Amino acid sequence: MTDQRAPETPTDPTARLDELRTRTASAFAGIRTDLEALVRIPSVSNAAFEQAHVRSSADAVADLLRGAGLDEVDVLTVTTADGRTGAPAVVARRPAPAGAPTVLLYAHHDVQPPGDAAAWQTDPFEPTERDGRLFGRGAADDKAGVVAHVGALRVLGDELGVGVTVFVEGEEEIGSPTFADFLHAHRDRLAADVIVVADSTNWSVGVPGLTTSLRGLVDCTVEVEVLTHAVHSGMYGGPVLDAVTLLARLVATLHDDAGDVAVAGLVHAPDPAVELDEEQLRADAGVLGGVRLAGTGPITARLWTRPAISVIGFDAPAVATASNTITPRAAAKLSMRIAPGQDPVAAMAALRAHLEEHAPFGARVTVTDGEKGRPFLAPADTPGMRAARRAFGEAWGTEPVDIGVGGSIPFIADLLEVYPDAQILVTGVEDPDSRAHGANESVHLGELEKVVLAEALLLDHLARGAS
Structure with a gap:
């Protein structure tokens, strides 16, 4: 690495905090403008959408990082052993000063499809402010993460006292299929002492969170067959149950009467130390009045540290084109x-065994494996975590909450496999109202400014060996 020495900066903690807060406030209008420009690029990585936009997004991110003072900036892809070429990612570097750590800053520039246009109050790819929030696809997940990194680098400028590598992925929203290959191909270039993954959430508006646990993911498709072909429902209905009914009976066995997962052999982690108010959860999720919450125990445990199973797809005759026949086969996609x-x-x-053992009325059950992702549990007391707690507390004026996330970030396991000694910090740009992946996705602009300040403080504390 190039031997660079960080410039002298004020050592009084209060004066330094005030200085960086002032710089962040001054830079934030430009940071917001950059976020709006990124949101206007429809960088949906799903193959059904135009992939030229993903390349345009990567080029735009590369330009932002060059403007933030990083000279080594490249847009890269990797080709896997089976010939698949990944989406364009951006890698930018600035070597560490002598004796300083290197920090890898991760985000992703691809986004989810917009979904039903009628469900959006405004054009999903035209950023729009309402009530202090910026709406648009990717405004929170995860183009806000991109500009948080860019903003922190701008705020610190030449006073950046650590080495920084920024890695902005282009295929996270389709499961990061070439992520592991990319890490191995660029192993030395991406090596770091601390890795900051800016793709999670905060506890609430005004209260920061550090994500210390993530559930893993297993999904599969289960098909139920009862006939070799469809038959008349009047002629054969009664002794022969249709595949949709039998699939529904099979799916119903996955939960007990209280709504807890009923698959034997699954692990429960310890209950979290914090609890979420039921009314808040109902409001955040949009639960209809009269619908009871499923499961037992603390709500945060049900969300973060216990298994959950959802039916996320169902193949059966459509209502609009249905005929009076007994359906011979039906399939569901399960996400656990x-x-x-x-x-x-x-x-x-365990899931396969449960499905096969509970085949209703002897129906033929076929289970096809899908994606697998490992869970994550962060060490609670590392130098990086202590620096993050201090930075977040200073930026928000209140201590961060250790939170879990019920969703999964499977590539964190890949990072730990390639860099087992790295400290991984999972930070948030979202809040419970962000609606990532849904219609009317948004980021709270006041919170985004705090995220930028917190990351600048984190890098500053790591440079000074804060503990």
Whole structure:
């Protein structure tokens, strides 16, 4: 690495905090403008959409990083052994001063499809401010993460006292299929002492969060067959139950009467130390009045540290084109979130065994494995975590909450496999109202400014060996 020495900066903590806060406020209008420009690029990585936009997004991110003072900036792809070429990612570097750590800053520039246009109040790719929030696809997930990194680098400028590598992925929203290959191909270039993944959430508006646990993921498709071909429902209905009914009966066995997952052999992690108010959860999720919450125990445990199973797809005759026949086969896609400490292979085996053992009325059940992702549990007391707690507390004026996330970020396991000694910090740009992946996605602009300040403070504390 090039031997660079960080410039002298004020050592009084209060004066330094005030200085960086002032710089962040001054820079934020430009940061917001950059976010709006990124949101206007429809960088949907799903193959059904125009992929030229993903390349345009990567080029735009590369320009932002060059403007933030990083000279080594490249847009890169990797080709896997089976010939698949990944989406364009951006890698930018600035070597560490002598004796200083290197920090890898991760985000992703691809976004989810917009979904039903009628569900959006405004054009999903035209950023629009309402009530202090910026709406648009990717405004929160995760183009806000991109500009948080860019903003922190601008705020610190030549006073950046650590080495920085920025890695902005282009295929996170389709499961990061070439992520592991990319890490291995650029192993030395991406090596770091601390890795900051800016793709999570905060506890609430005004209260920061550090994500210390993530559930893993197992999914599969289960098909139920009862006939070799469709038959007349009047002629054969009664002794022969249709595949849709039998699939529904099979899916119903996945939960007990209280709504807890009923698959044997799954792990539960310890209950979290914090609890979420039921009314707040109902409001955040949009639960209809009269609908009871499923499961037992603390709500945060049900969300973060216990398994959950959802039906996320269902193949059966459509209502509009239905005929009076007994359906011979039906299929469902199941998504199972697994608790920290659970092995995904063992979880898949348990789910498969349950489905096969509960075949209703002797129907033929076929289970096809899908994606697997390992859960994550962060060490609670590392130098990086202590620096993050201090930075977040200073930026928000209140201590961060250790939170879990019920969703999964499977590539974190890939990072730990390639860089086992790195400290991983999962930070948030979202809040419970962000509606990532849904219609009317948004980021709270006041919170985004705090995220930029917090990251600048984190890098500053790591440079000074804060503990």
